[in-house]
Structure formats: structure tokens, C-alpha cells
Amino acid sequence: MLKTTVVCFLASYALAFACELSQLKRRHALTRIISLLLAVAGLVAHTFYLLHRSKQAHLPPLLSSAHDWLLVVAWLAVLVYLFVTLADGELAMGLVIWPVILTLVITSRFVTDSPSYRLDYHRNWKMLHASMLGLGTTFVLLGFVLSLLYLWQHRRLKQRLMANGAVKLPNLELIERLNRWAILAAVPFQTFGIATGFGLSIFAKGGELPMTWTDPVVIGGAITGALMGVLFVWLLTQKRSPGRQVAMLTAWACGFLLVTMLGLQMLTAAVGMRSIHGSAPATTPEAAVEGRAP
Amino acid sequence: MNLLALYCTHQTTPLAIRERLAFATPERLVAAYARLKDRFPGTESVVLSTCNRVELYVARPSDAEPLTPPLLAQFLSEFHDLPLDEFVGELRAATGSEAVRHLFEVISSLDSMVLGEPQIVNQVREAYRVAEAQGSCGSMAHALFQGAIRTSSRVRTETRLAEGKVSIASVAVGDFAKSIFDHFADKLVLVIGAGEMAEETLRYLKDEGVCDIVVVNRSPERAAKVAAEWGGRTAPWSDLNKWLGQADVIVSTTGADKPIVDAKLFKQVRTANPGRTAFILDLGAPRDFDTEVGKLDSVFLYDIDSLKKTCEENRKSRVREIDKARGIIDEETAKFMAEYYHRASGEVVSRLMQDWHGVSRDELDRLFNKLSHLNEKDREQIERTVERIVNKLLHPPLEALKVEAREGTPHGLINALKRLFGL
Numbered sequence: 001m002l003k004t005t006v007v008c009f010l011a012s013y014a015l016a017f018a019c020e021l022s023q024l025k026r027r028h029a030l031t032r033i034i035s036l037l038l039a040v041a042g043l044v045a046h047t048f049y050l051l052h053r054s055k056q057a058h059l060p061p062l063l064s065s066a067h068d069w070l071l072v073v074a075w076l077a078v079l080v081y082l083f084v085t086l087a088d089g090e091l092a093m094g095l096v097i098w099p100v101i102l103t104l105v106i107t108s109r110f111v112t113d114s115p116s117y118r119l120d121y122h123r124n125w126k127m128l129h130a131s132m133l134g135l136g137t138t139f140v141l142l143g144f145v146l147s148l149l150y151l152w153q154h155r156r157l158k159q160r161l162m163a164n165g166a167v168k169l170p171n172l173e174l175i176e177r178l179n180r181w182a183i184l185a186a187v188p189f190q191t192f193g194i195a196t197g198f199g200l201s202i203f204a205k206g207g208e209l210p211m212t213w214t215d216p217v218v219i220g221g222a223i224t225g226a227l228m229g230v231l232f233v234w235l236l237t238q239k240r241s242p243g244r245q246v247a248m249l250t251a252w253a254c255g256f257l258l259v260t261m262l263g264l265q266m267l268t269a270a271v272g273m274r275s276i277h278g279s280a281p282a283t284t285p286e287a288a289v290e291g292r293a294p
Numbered sequence: 295m296n297l298l299a300l301y302c303t304h305q306t307t308p309l310a311i312r313e314r315l316a317f318a319t320p321e322r323l324v325a326a327y328a329r330l331k332d333r334f335p336g337t338e339s340v341v342l343s344t345c346n347r348v349e350l351y352v353a354r355p356s357d358a359e360p361l362t363p364p365l366l367a368q369f370l371s372e373f374h375d376l377p378l379d380e381f382v383g384e385l386r387a388a389t390g391s392e393a394v395r396h397l398f399e400v401i402s403s404l405d406s407m408v409l410g411e412p413q414i415v416n417q418v419r420e421a422y423r424v425a426e427a428q429g430s431c432g433s434m435a436h437a438l439f440q441g442a443i444r445t446s447s448r449v450r451t452e453t454r455l456a457e458g459k460v461s462i463a464s465v466a467v468g469d470f471a472k473s474i475f476d477h478f479a480d481k482l483v484l485v486i487g488a489g490e491m492a493e494e495t496l497r498y499l500k501d502e503g504v505c506d507i508v509v510v511n512r513s514p515e516r517a518a519k520v521a522a523e524w525g526g527r528t529a530p531w532s533d534l535n536k537w538l539g540q541a542d543v544i545v546s547t548t549g550a551d552k553p554i555v556d557a558k559l560f561k562q563v564r565t566a567n568p569g570r571t572a573f574i575l576d577l578g579a580p581r582d583f584d585t586e587v588g589k590l591d592s593v594f595l596y597d598i599d600s601l602k603k604t605c606e607e608n609r610k611s612r613v614r615e616i617d618k619a620r621g622i623i624d625e626e627t628a629k630f631m632a633e634y635y636h637r638a639s640g641e642v643v644s645r646l647m648q649d650w651h652g653v654s655r656d657e658l659d660r661l662f663n664k665l666s667h668l669n670e671k672d673r674e675q676i677e678r679t680v681e682r683i684v685n686k687l688l689h690p691p692l693e694a695l696k697v698e699a700r701e702g703t704p705h706g707l708i709n710a711l712k713r714l715f716g717l
Binding site for chain 1 (some may be wrong): 357458469471472473474475476569571588591592594596600601603604607608
């Protein structure tokens with residue numbers, strides 16, 4: 001199997017983002033094609049990297065480490081970007097989503113990448129827990145990106161600015177609808193993910209790291225999850241709320257969730273804080289050999 | 295090149311004369327082609343008649359007597375039954391490469407009233423199609439109009455001449471309303487007042503699929519007329535607030551001397567739908583909506599001044615592309631002329647080569663008959679040598695012809711070659 005490194009796809013994504021930025025000045029079909037090719041090349045390298053890690057750890061990427069979990073979320077975000085870009089190449093989605101993807105990939109270098117050998121028990125439940133949180137986070141990320149697009153377009157329309165020929169933004173009505181769906185999809189996934197996490201901790205068996213109520217990742221996850229839940233209920237109960245208000249709330253809530261999640265993962269890895277997700281030591285020496293975080 | 299373009303446009307001629315010279319109906323156009331054929335047999339012709347221009351392109355073989363502007367003006371006078379002295383001073387003429395350049399500029403929309411507008415391409419295509427259907431196109435007209443279509447396509451793809459909208463209604467709908475709403479079929483459009491600009495805006499909104507239109511006007515007759523024209527319904531002026539509360543798109547063009555809707559009133563009428571987005575196009579002067587209305591959340595208010603600025607910026611950005619477009623037109627005109635001249639001298643070149651190679655072939659046959667001991671390989675060597683000699687001898691005159699053809703049909707050189715080599 002082709003062995004790739006994080007730098008390979010990080011460089012591809014960074015160049016794709018640079019191409020998107022250059023489109024701001026003058027739209028050119030060639031730059032667009034190069035940008036797409038770079039994104040696809042990055043995605044292929046990204047996929048090989050995750051497969052390689054999975055093979056080495058004998059675990060699915062979602063479960064092996066916080067490093068791999070973040071890379072899976074970034075991988076999903078690149079897929080969404082490619083899908084949207086192929087559907088409508090004129091949309092300026094890349095300008096907003098690439099910084100988020102790059103942040104996820106860079107952050108993954110600063111969180112623990114040691115595989116945690118704790119899959120002796122409840123393997124399926126753990127897989128469900130990680131998948132739900134991964135999907136929920138991807139939808140949160142989408143909601144964040146869509147909210148930023150909404151606020152950008154809203155500002156342009158309020159200030160009566162001429163549409164920049166090089167940047168095409170979706171209309172407000174469409175972004176509002178997609179944003180609502182992103183949140184409505186994110187919250188159930190998040191909630192179910194958190195709930196299964198609590199369940200797994202309560203029913204933890206011997207040899208597993210038990211959950212403590214002072215675990216920063218758990219506390220942060222619970223608070224941001226609750227915040228998203230409030231937003232979810234508010235969206236469902238409001239008959240019709242101003243789009244800008246929804247976008248602002250979504251941007252803040254999703255932004256807060258992403259920052260908290262990434263920040264806490266980095267913090268636990270940096271200070272070696274005891275956390276069920278952040279800094280669990282590898283239980284076999286081989287597991288620690290590959291790709292230790294700097 | 296025996297090509298003449300006779301034209302009058304919005305830049306040179308008043309509408310009163312243009313409309314009398316226009317070929318307004320398809321029947322008139324067909325009759326014009328028939329009359330042109332009768333009057334000038336063996337002439338290729340294409341008539342371009344739009345609301346902004348009337349243009350005649352006529353071409354004849356190089357050796358035929360050229361048509362002159364007075365002859366064509368006389369034709370127009372007779373066909374339209376219009377005294378010559380009433381319009382002859384308004385006509386412009388261009389011949390040869392200038393006529394080619396003029397057509398290329400027209401189709402590229404450099405000569406249009408709205409710079410970069412797209413309709414002219416279809417109008418020229420249609421004129422060419424009709425001329426072809428009437429059997430009025432020959433090799434010259436085909437080459438000319440196909441070259442024109444190619445040029446316009448290059449101008450549109452390689453420059454930003456057609457980018458950005460330049461009328462207030464088109465900017466309002468195309469740049470702003472479409473950035474707010476995803477679709478218009480389920481939107482309620484309220485028209486307050488019934489001015490011309492409101493109707494223009496309705497045209498753009500209709501193109502986007504608007505179905506539900508309510509016209510509120512102080513004069514019910516005028517409201518009924520506009521509503522009937524655009525498939526809407528009317529409502530009494532007293533119901534204005536009710537419709538203000540429900541509408542998604544509001545177009546206002548009343549002649550009121552002060553704003554008829556302020557922020558307080560608007561907020562009040564929208565209490566039932568507080569989050570509902572409203573796109574307001576205030577085309578009144580003075581304005582019909584207080585500027586504070588635009589500060590409300592979910593309200594996007596545009597007045598003439600704010601849109602004028604966008605129109606002006608778009609117009610300026612189009613103007614900045616003119617030089618680039620002219621560069622492409624110059625290039626395409628030069629290419630067209632070079633191809634034309636090359637075709638004109640092509641016949642002489644091919645006859646000259648045929649003759650010389652014919653002579654060399656005859657002499658070689660004679661030689662091979664005498665030298666029957668030569669094997670196939672030797673014969674081939676001799677044939678190649680003779681062919682090279684002929685080509686080398688022909689090279690200087692043909693090269694001179696090629697160089698001359700870049701500047702125009704090299705009649706003098708062609709005649710000299712014909713006489714010198716008995717072609």
C-alpha cells in the first residue's frame with residue numbers, strides 16, 4: 001500500500017486553497033481545474049494515510065486515536081467540498097471550507113496519535129459512539145461553513161455591493177435551508193454520540209480507562225452538545241426567525257463547538273492531562289512507534 | 295475586395311429616419327432580397343435591420359464593377375418610397391477591410407446602445423440565416439459572417455465586455471433579488487404605482503418565474519392595465535398595508551413627494567411575519583420608502599441611487615474592456631483579409647505550379663523513353679531532382695505573391711504572372 005504522510009495531503013490542500021484565493025482576483029478555468037486536481041490528489045493521499053494507520057493499529061481510523069478521528073472528519077469535509085464543487089464549480093465554498101479543513105489537519109498533528117488498545121469490550125458500541133460523533137461534527141462543520149457564507153452574502157446585500165464576478169455565493173434562501181438541515185442533522189448525531197459515550201463509561205470493564213467527571217474533553221463535549229441542543233430546540237420551535245439571526249447563532253455555536261473540541265484535544269495532549277479521549281497511552285510498544293505527535 | 299457596407303445606426307441617425315428605413319417585417323425583408331437580386335444580379339447581400347440599425351452588406355466578384363453607396367441609397371429610396379434627400383446625409387459607408395471591421399464591431403456589441411449587450415449576436419445570426427434562406431449568400435458572405443460570429447465569440451470569452459448588468463431593473467433582479475431568493479414561483483410580488491420602470495422590473499421577474507403579482511395604484515384603471523399585461527391582480531390603495539405585510543418582493547414607483555412607508559409602519563404591518571425576508575425595490579424619486587426601513591433585519595431595500603452606482607460600475611468595467619475587444623477585432627480582421635487575399639491569389643499559384651510541373655513531367659517522359667536502360671531507382675532520383683529544380687525556380691515568384699497578398703489582392707503581380715507565364 002502506498003505510504004503517505006500528513007504533510008503530503010496537507011500540502012495538496014494548502015495549494016488547492018491558494019488556487020481558490022487566486023480565483024478572487026481573476027477567475028480562470030485552468031486554476032479551477034488545478035484546484036480540483038489538487039483536492040482530489042490530497043484526498044487520495046489522505047485516504048491511503050488513513051488506511052495505512054488503520055492497518056498498523058488494527059483498528060478503524062475512527063477508533064484508533066484522536067489524531068485519526070480528526071483526520072476522518074477532515075476527510076469527510078473534503079468529500080463534501082468536492083461534491084459541492086463538482087455540482088457547481090462557481091460557488092465560493094472553498095474559500096470558507098479550506099481554512100476549516102486545514103485547521104483540522106494541522107490540529108491533528110498536535111493531538112495524541114497513539115492507538116488506544118481498548119477495544120476488547122463493547123467494540124460495536126464504541127464504533128457507534130465514534131461514528132455518531134464524527135458525523136455530528138461533520139454536520140456542525142458544515143453548519144459553520146454555511147453560516148459564514150450566509151453572513152458574507154447578507155453583508156454584501158445589505159451594503160448593496162456589486163457581486164464580485166470572481167466569487168459566486170449561494171442565495172440566502174438556499175443557504176438558510178441547508179444550514180437548518182445541517183443543524184437538524186448534527187444535533188441528533190451529537191446527542192446520540194455523547195449518550196453512547198456516557199453509557200460506555202458507566203459500563204466500562206476491567207482494563208479500560210474509566211470516565212471521570214473532571215475529564216476536560218467530556219465536560220467540553222457535554223457543554224457544547226447542550227448548547228447545540230438548545231439551538232436545535234430553538235430552531236424547531238421558532239415559526240420563522242430572521243435568517244441572519246439563525247446564521248449568527250449557528251456560526252457562534254458551531255464555531256464554539258469546533259474550537260472547544262480541537263482546543264481540549266490539543267490541551268490534553270500538550271499537558272498530558274488525564275482524559276479518556278485525549279492522552280491515553282498506548283498499551284503496546286509497537287503502537288507507539290508510528291507517527292507520534294510532535 | 296469588392297465589399298460594401300452601407301448603414302445608419304443609433305449613433306449616426308435619428309430614430310425618425312431609422313424607422314422609415316427599417317425592414318420591419320419578414321415579408322418586407324423577403325421583398326427586399328428579391329428586389330436586390332433583380333436590381334443587382336450576381337451580388338451577394340445581407341440585410342441587418344434592428345431597432346438600432348439598418349445595414350446592407352453587398353459583395354460582388356473581384357472582377358465585377360463595384361457597387362457604390364449612391365446606387366444602394368437609390369435602392370433604399372425606391373424600396374421604401376422615401377425621397378433620397380431626406381436620408382442620404384445620414385448614411386455611412388465602408389468598403390473592403392473597413393466594412394469587415396465594422397461588421398465585427400457591430401456583432402461584438404461595440405457599436406450597440408448598451409455596450410456588451412448580447413442580443414446583437416442573435417440579430418446578426420438571424421440576418422445571415424434569412425439571407426442564406428433567400429439565396430443571397432455566396433462564398434464572400436459566408437466567410438464574412440462566419441468570421442463575424444467567430445470574432446464575437448472570441449470577444450465574449452476573452453474579455454469582460456458582456457459581464458455585469460447595466461440597467462437598474464436587471465441589476466436589481468439579477469444581482470440582488472436572485473442572491474436573496476432561490477426561486478420566485480412561490481413569491482408574492484407587490485407593485486405600488488404603475489410606472490414604466492415597474493413594468494421593466496416585472497419583465498425580469500416574470501423571466502425568473504414570478505406568478506403572483508398584485509398591483510396597487512391610486513388610479514385603478516392604470517393598475518388594471520398593468521395587472522392585465524403581466525398576469526397579475528389589482529388591489530385598492532386602501533389595502534396597501536395588508537399587502538405590504540405579505541409581500542416578498544415590493545416594487546414601488548409612486549410619484550409621491552415624500553416617503554409613503556416608514557420603518558415603524560413597515561415593522562407594524564410585518565408583525566404577522568417578522569422573520570420573512572422582503573426585497574424592496576424603491577424606484578420612486580423622491581423615494582417611497584424611508585431609508586430606515588432598509589435597516590430592519592430581513593429587509594433588503596434598494597433605491598435608484600444605490601443601483602445606479604452598480605450600473606455605472608458595470609458600465610465602466612465594460613468600457614475598460616473596449617481596447618482589448620478592439621485588439622481581437624483588429625486581429626480577426628487582419629486574419630480575414632489575409633485569408634481572402636490568399637484565396638484570390640490561390641488560383642494563379644495553382645495554375646502556375648500545374649503548368650511547370652506538367653512541362654517537367656513531359657520532358658522527363660521524353661528523356662526516360664530515350665534512356666531505357668535506367669532502372670527504377672535512377673528514374674526516381676532524376677524525377678526528384680527535376681521536381682526540386684522546378685520548386686526552387688517557382689519559389690521566388692510565389693513568395694513575392696504571398697508577401698503582396700498580405701497587403702491586399704496583388705492584382706498587378708497576378709496580371710504580370712499571367713502575362714509572363716502565359717496562364
